[in-house]
Amino acid sequence: MNQTVENSVGLYIHVPFCSSKCQYCDFYSVTDRGRMDEYAAAVTDELTTLRRAGAYADGLRGREISTVYFGGGTPSLLGADRLSALLRAVKDCFSVLPGAEVTVECNPSSSLSGGFFETLAAAGVNRVSLGMQSAVDAERKRLGRKATAADVSAAVNACRSAGIENISLDVMLGVPGQTEQSLRQTLDHAVTLGAKHISAYMLSIEEGTFFAKKRETLNLPEEDAVCDWYLAMCEHLKNRGYRHYEISNFCLPGYEARHNTAYWYDGEYLGIGPAAHSFLNGRRFYFPRDLDGFIQGGFPVEDGPGGGWEETVMLALRLDTGVSLRETEERFGVVPFPSFADKLEPYRSGGLLAFDGDRIILTEKGFLVSNTVIGEIIAAMTDNR
Numbered sequence: 001m002n003q004t005v006e007n008s009v010g011l012y013i014h015v016p017f018c019s020s021k022c023q024y025c026d027f028y029s030v031t032d033r034g035r036m037d038e039y040a041a042a043v044t045d046e047l048t049t050l051r052r053a054g055a056y057a058d059g060l061r062g063r064e065i066s067t068v069y070f071g072g073g074t075p076s077l078l079g080a081d082r083l084s085a086l087l088r089a090v091k092d093c094f095s096v097l098p099g100a101e102v103t104v105e106c107n108p109s110s111s112l113s114g115g116f117f118e119t120l121a122a123a124g125v126n127r128v129s130l131g132m133q134s135a136v137d138a139e140r141k142r143l144g145r146k147a148t149a150a151d152v153s154a155a156v157n158a159c160r161s162a163g164i165e166n167i168s169l170d171v172m173l174g175v176p177g178q179t180e181q182s183l184r185q186t187l188d189h190a191v192t193l194g195a196k197h198i199s200a201y202m203l204s205i206e207e208g209t210f211f212a213k214k215r216e217t218l219n220l221p222e223e224d225a226v227c228d229w230y231l232a233m234c235e236h237l238k239n240r241g242y243r244h245y246e247i248s249n250f251c252l253p254g255y256e257a258r259h260n261t262a263y264w265y266d267g268e269y270l271g272i273g274p275a276a277h278s279f280l281n282g283r284r285f286y287f288p289r290d291l292d293g294f295i296q297g298g299f300p301v302e303d304g305p306g307g308g309w310e311e312t313v314m315l316a317l318r319l320d321t322g323v324s325l326r327e328t329e330e331r332f333g334v335v336p337f338p339s340f341a342d343k344l345e346p347y348r349s350g351g352l353l354a355f356d357g358d359r360i361i362l363t364e365k366g367f368l369v370s371n372t373v374i375g376e377i378i379a380a381m382t383d384n385r
C-alpha cells in the first residue's frame, strides 16, 4: 500500500436525489427534488461540525483528503452551483491535498448543458463518471433510463470542452434484450468517445426493485452467455489499450479511479449523507437510508471494526495485482505457505488463479467466480494460521 493511501482519507458525499427511479436500482435515492437546498445545507453543517468537534470522525484529525467523490443518486441533479458550494465547504473544512481527485457522478441529460461542466471545472472537479449503461437506446429504455446514446455523447463532449478529460463511463452486462453484439456496440461507443475509464457491472436483480417483481418477463440473457460476454469484453477492451485493473473496472494507463482504488487497498474514508458508509480509525459506521433523519442531524450507526486480514485479502484479490503473501504475513502474522499452495492447486490448474510464489492473482475466469475463489483462499489461510 502506498504512503498516500495510508495517511490520507477519501471523502464520499452521497447525493440521494434522482429524477425518477431506474427499474433495477437499489441505491438509496428519492425523487422529491424540492429538498435539495435543505440537503445541501445539512451536508455543509455536517462538514462544519466535523471540523469543529471531530465528533464521530475523530480519526480525521491531522489527516488530509486525497479524493472527493460525489456519488448517488444523481449528484448532477443538484446543479453545478450547489455542487461547487459543497466542494468549497469541503475545502474550507479540511486540508485537501493538491491534485486531489475530485469526481462527480452525472446522469446524461439536458441539465448538463449551459456551462454545467465549466462551473464544476472552475470549482476543482477533475473527474466525471457518466451513467451510460448501454449505447443502445432500446436497452437504456428497458432499464428506465431516459437519456439516449446521443445525450451520452453530448455530455462527454461538453465535459471535455470544459477541460475535464478524465471521464469514466458505466457499462452494464446482462441488460434485458442485450446480445453479445449489442454489448460490443456499447463498448465501441465508450472507446470511440475516448473514455479514460470504464466500469462494467453485471445486472443483479435486487429484492424490492421493480425488476425483482417482474423478473420472469424481463427477457434476461442466459447467465452462461453473460459470463462468456464478460470474458470477451475483457479481451476487447485490452486490445484497445485498457488495463483490467479490478474485477469490474478498466482504464487507460494512469487513469485508475483513485477514490475506489483506495477502498480496495483497505484505505480509510469518510462518507457523508444517508446510506453513506465510513471506515475510519479501524471503525466502520454508516448513516441510515433516511433523508429526513440526516437532515435533522441524525448520527451514524456503528458497524463494527474493519481492516482485519480477511477483509484486506478479500479486497486485494479484486485487483489485478492480487495479494502478496509476504506482506500479509508481515502485517497480520498469517503464515500461508507452503501447505496453502497445495490447497489452492486445483484452482490454479483450473485457470482461476495464478501464483508466483508470493502473489496470488485471480485470472479473469477467476473474477467470474470471485466469491467462491476468494472464500477458498481465505479458508486455506485460516486453516494455516
Ligand code: SF4
Pocket (backbone or CB within 6 Å): 017, 018, 020, 021, 022, 025, 026, 027, 029, 072, 073, 074, 107, 131
Ligand atoms: S440514476 Fe442511478 S441512482 Fe438514480 S435510480 Fe437510476 S441507477 Fe439508481
